[in-house]
Amino acid sequence: MAGTTPAPDPARPEPQSRRAGQSEPPSGARQIDRERADGGWTEERAERGTSEHATREAAIFEAREPPSGARQTNTAIDAEDVTRTYRMDGVAVSALRGVSLRIGRGEFAAILGPSGSGKSTLMHLLGCLDRPTTGVLRVGGREVSKLSDTELAELRNNTIGFVFQSFHLLARTSARENVGLPLVYQGVPRKERRARATEALAAVGLSHRLDHRPSQLSGGEQQRVAIARALVGEPQVVLADEPTGNLDTRTGNEVMELLERLNAEHGVAVVLVTHEPDIADRAARQIHIRDGLIERDTGALTGRDTGEGT
Numbered sequence: 001m002a003g004t005t006p007a008p009d010p011a012r013p014e015p016q017s018r019r020a021g022q023s024e025p026p027s028g029a030r031q032i033d034r035e036r037a038d039g040g041w042t043e044e045r046a047e048r049g050t051s052e053h054a055t056r057e058a059a060i061f062e063a064r065e066p067p068s069g070a071r072q073t074n075t076a077i078d079a080e081d082v083t084r085t086y087r088m089d090g091v092a093v094s095a096l097r098g099v100s101l102r103i104g105r106g107e108f109a110a111i112l113g114p115s116g117s118g119k120s121t122l123m124h125l126l127g128c129l130d131r132p133t134t135g136v137l138r139v140g141g142r143e144v145s146k147l148s149d150t151e152l153a154e155l156r157n158n159t160i161g162f163v164f165q166s167f168h169l170l171a172r173t174s175a176r177e178n179v180g181l182p183l184v185y186q187g188v189p190r191k192e193r194r195a196r197a198t199e200a201l202a203a204v205g206l207s208h209r210l211d212h213r214p215s216q217l218s219g220g221e222q223q224r225v226a227i228a229r230a231l232v233g234e235p236q237v238v239l240a241d242e243p244t245g246n247l248d249t250r251t252g253n254e255v256m257e258l259l260e261r262l263n264a265e266h267g268v269a270v271v272l273v274t275h276e277p278d279i280a281d282r283a284a285r286q287i288h289i290r291d292g293l294i295e296r297d298t299g300a301l302t303g304r305d306t307g308e309g310t
């Protein structure tokens with residue numbers, strides 16, 4: 001992030017996480033230089049294989065340009081009766097069957113539901129990694145169906161940060177270079193990338209791990225690197241798909257505390273998927289999904305104009 005302690009932004013509503021942690025120690029000073037910011041990318045693509053989820057998730061690194069014509073409202077993401085049908089070998093799978101929800105700026109929401117209920121599909125739609133089959137989806141005030149692929153990538157890269165269960169870090173690349181990677185695709189010069197990545201790693205308490213590779217980090221540390229990478233582009237919303245799913249309870253709690261603190265201190269909205277009731281209870285809002293439909297939403301906004309311009 002450009003500032004780890006930004007001035008209050010009047011355009012941002014109050015954050016909603018229930019707990020705010022303490023601030024992290026100041027940034028460390030290791031400055032070993034290596035010029036290979038995106039050198040591990042091809043390797044990582046090969047490692048991940050070509051599953052559809054992974055391919056979509058890989059799109060988070062595409063070019064970042066400021067979107068034009070975005071309306072400024074308190075709604076970050078707005079889905080109206082959105083469906084997503086996958087077609088495989090002539091068979092249609094209705095992963096989402098008509099979902100309406102609105103994610104406000106600064107919100108902290110948990111998505112719950114059984115395996116296969118459509119949670120990841122929904123996250124991919126909310127994050128513009130995929131498009132709805134039918135329905136209207138607006139992200140950052142822009143209607144997704146009206147955007148070209150390039151415009152959609154720009155919108156995604158300027159609005160959304162992703163955190164995945166399996167971290168998706170480049171294996172042979174330092175923490176700082178992993179975090180700076182989204183900025184490579186935004187055309188940010190190397191020196192600024194390094195500075196912003198260092199700052200983002202300080203914000204997640206990893207100033208002492210700048211030059212470590214993922215294999216030299218614990219699972220919790222790897223997820224914190226992934227969170228720093230999600231934040232480095234200063235998104236409105238961080239979407240986290242089971243961010244604690246590969247972590248033990250204590251480490252999972254630390255990651256939650258970090259997300260809560262980022263929500264509280266930076267006003268970034270957080271939407272996370274979890275199987276764990278303890279984790280979900282910490283969110284101000286719980287959205288329950290079953291069989292591709294929202295079964296219950298404790299924080300559903302009512303009325304088309306709620307939250308707009310207030």
Ligand SMILES: Nc1ncnc2c1ncn2[C@@H]1O[C@H](COP(=O)(O)OP(=O)(O)O)[C@@H](O)[C@H]1O
Pocket residue numbers: 052053086087088093094095113114115116117118119120121122
């Ligand atoms: N790329 C895909 N192609 C075909 N079917 C898919 C694809 N991705 C997900 N599905 C199917 O869509 C449904 C919802 O999947 P998903 O959104 O991953 O659920 P969850 O994240 O809740 O476990 C499942 O039946 C799953 O098998």
Ligand SMILES: [Mg+2]
Pocket residue numbers: 119120121241
């Ligand atoms: Mg899933």
